[in-house]
Amino acid sequence: MARDDVRFHRGDMRSVLVNQLKKAEEDVLGVPADYVLVMSVEDLVDELFARWVVNPLVVHFDQRSSSGTKDIDFYVAGWEGDRIKVAGSCIKFLYPFEGDAVLFDVRPSTGTMNPPRFELRDGFVLVAYEGRAPLDPNAVKSYVDSMEETIRKYVGWSRNDIDPWNERLRVELRRWVEERRTKVIADRALDAFLEVPVVDRANPSSSFTVDPPRKVRPVAVQPIAPTPAFAPEPAISDDGFAAILREIESVTTAVQRLPKTFAKMPEESLRDVLLVVLNNHFGPATGETFSRRGKTDIFIPYDGDERAVFIAECKVWKGQKAFEDAIDQLLGYLIWRDSRAALIVFVRAGSPTDIGTKAIDAIRRHESFKRMGSSAGRETFTLANRNDDRKEIHLALLVVPVIE
Numbered sequence: 001m002a003r004d005d006v007r008f009h010r011g012d013m014r015s016v017l018v019n020q021l022k023k024a025e026e027d028v029l030g031v032p033a034d035y036v037l038v039m040s041v042e043d044l045v046d047e048l049f050a051r052w053v054v055n056p057l058v059v060h061f062d063q064r065s066s067s068g069t070k071d072i073d074f075y076v077a078g079w080e081g082d083r084i085k086v087a088g089s090c091i092k093f094l095y096p097f098e099g100d101a102v103l104f105d106v107r108p109s110t111g112t113m114n115p116p117r118f119e120l121r122d123g124f125v126l127v128a129y130e131g132r133a134p135l136d137p138n139a140v141k142s143y144v145d146s147m148e149e150t151i152r153k154y155v156g157w158s159r160n161d162i163d164p165w166n167e168r169l170r171v172e173l174r175r176w177v178e179e180r181r182t183k184v185i186a187d188r189a190l191d192a193f194l195e196v197p198v199v200d201r202a203n204p205s206s207s208f209t210v211d212p213p214r215k216v217r218p219v220a221v222q223p224i225a226p227t228p229a230f231a232p233e234p235a236i237s238d239d240g241f242a243a244i245l246r247e248i249e250s251v252t253t254a255v256q257r258l259p260k261t262f263a264k265m266p267e268e269s270l271r272d273v274l275l276v277v278l279n280n281h282f283g284p285a286t287g288e289t290f291s292r293r294g295k296t297d298i299f300i301p302y303d304g305d306e307r308a309v310f311i312a313e314c315k316v317w318k319g320q321k322a323f324e325d326a327i328d329q330l331l332g333y334l335i336w337r338d339s340r341a342a343l344i345v346f347v348r349a350g351s352p353t354d355i356g357t358k359a360i361d362a363i364r365r366h367e368s369f370k371r372m373g374s375s376a377g378r379e380t381f382t383l384a385n386r387n388d389d390r391k392e393i394h395l396a397l398l399v400v401p402v403i404e
Contacts, residue, residue, distance in 0.1 A: 005117040008154045011106040013161045017054070024052040024169060028176040033184045040382070040392055041181075042371060045173045052173075053166055056159040057099035059125055061148055067092040074132050090130035093144055097125055108157040116150040125151065236300070236310050236340045244278065244310065245378070245396055248342060251277050252400040255346070263348060263402050270346060271298060271314040297329075311393070312342040316402075317355050324362050330393065331368055331386055341395045346402045356399040363397065 028048060036044075074088020101120060119126040127147050129140050236244075251274050255262045262270065275298055300310040315326045323345070330341055347355050363369060368383045370392070378396060385391035 005119055006115055007104045007118060008111060008115045008158070009105075009107050013106050013108045013158070016106050017161070017165045020052060020054060021165075021169065021172065024048065024173065025176055027052065028173065028180055031177075031180060036177075036181050036184050040370075040390075041174065041177055042373075042382075043390075044177055045170065048173050048177070049170050052169060054103075054162050054169075055099045056162045057097060057103050057155045059095050059097045059151060059155055061095055061152070063096050065094050067094070069135065071133070072130060074130065076132065087133045088130060089133040089135045090128060091135065091140060092126055092128045094121075095125040095127070096123060103158055103162075106158070108154065108161050110157040110160070111154065112150075116147055116154065118147070118151070241310075241340045241394075241396075244312075244340075245342060245398075247278055248274060248312070248344065248398060252344065252398060256401055259402055267314050267316050267346070270316075274298060274312070274314065274344070310340050312344060314344045314346065316346045316348060317350070317359075320358055320362055323359055324366070327363060327366055327368075327383075330395070331383060339391075339393050341393050342398060343395060344398045344400060346400050348402050352399050352401040356397075359397055359399065363395070 031044070069089050069091045072088045072090045073085050075083040075085055078084045104120060104125075107115075119128070127144060129135070129143050131139070255270070255273075262273075265273075278298070298312040298314075311330055313326055313330055315323065317323065326343065330343065343359075345355070345359055363381045363383075364372075366383065368386065370382045370384050370389075373380045373382045373394060381395040381397070383393045383395055385393070
């Protein structure tokens with residue numbers, strides 16, 4: 001066999017991975033500024049991770065096939081040191097593999113002084129055995145078994161180096177994306193979002209204020225269409241979202257404690273109770289911060305625009321299909337790039353725990369579901385806008401028993 005058939009011996013795994021990490025960091029630094037200000041951090045990290053992840057080798061030994069025995073010219077040593085041609089045979093075994101083929105030439109941190117020799121061809125590992133005809137079946141089997149065992153070891157050693165590196169890659173990408181985002185904001189001296197904070201009022205006369213935050217949203221590195229220049233958009237702050245949810249939970253606690261008072265109320269009346277409390281706690285002295293829309297919804301518009309920065313929907317549980325319709329209704333709103341929402345489900349019959357499980361399952365199975373998240377100190381669901389998946393709704397679910 002040729003010397004270049006020797007595998008797992010050329011490049012050093014540590015050097016390869018260090019170089020790969022350096023290139024990934026350079027890629028993040030090269031993300032155009034406008035791109036960094038549009039989509040979610042997680043989406044950008046996912047895209048960069050898919051580009052730079054090292055896919056470990058997987059060899060499918062259980063799918064082995066053979067070329068069959070072929071005639072070859074085989075040479076043996078003669079009495080006088082010369083080489084004599086005799087009849088020979090060769091049999092080749094093929095194993096399909098997945099992963100980055102270049103890893104077959106990279107030396108893992110663990111290895112032996114005698115790495116395996118084999119060829120690579122069109123997605124297959126090719127192990128050949130040749131000798132003087134006729135071939136000894138036991139010798140062929142012993143050689144192939146030994147070669148498979150050696151390849152298995154090296155593939156395993158390679159993976160032991162790669163798996164922890166891939167975990168580190170995702171962590172580093174998230175850090176670099178955050179740093180890149182901060183740099184873009186500093187360079188532009190731009191407040192990336194006009195945050196719409198919900199400010200606790202010390203007394204009823206305090207006003208609802210708008211103050212600038214320091215948040216941005218990243219975008220995919222290679223958009224299909226040119227990305228327009230970033231324009232700041234309003235968003236409820238995380239602290240504001242937490243404050244709203246605390247007030248909603250305080251009302252729902254009262255509902256649970258006084259079931260006879262609230263059990264017969266229709267959805268619209270339950271919504272209005274929430275609306276009064278929210279506006280009393282957060283709203284200005286005149287007018288409403290929290291407004292009605294439809295029969296069961298509460299929303300916060302911003303500066304006269306019909307797009308909502310916060311949406312809440314109150315629904316009595318009437319089965320999974322009706323709940324799925326409620327999710328669709330939420331997604332039908334015109335929203336800003338980063339809106340917050342609450343789905344409040346009143347349970348008048350059945351087990352609130354079981355219904356909560358069904359509601360969570362329905363959200364996670366929805367076509368617009370992107371990922372689980374955490375906001376306002378609680379678990380949330382991130383859903384994509386139907387018309388623009390760069391716009392996201394961060395949804396909190398509250399299940400409220402109202403059982404007499």
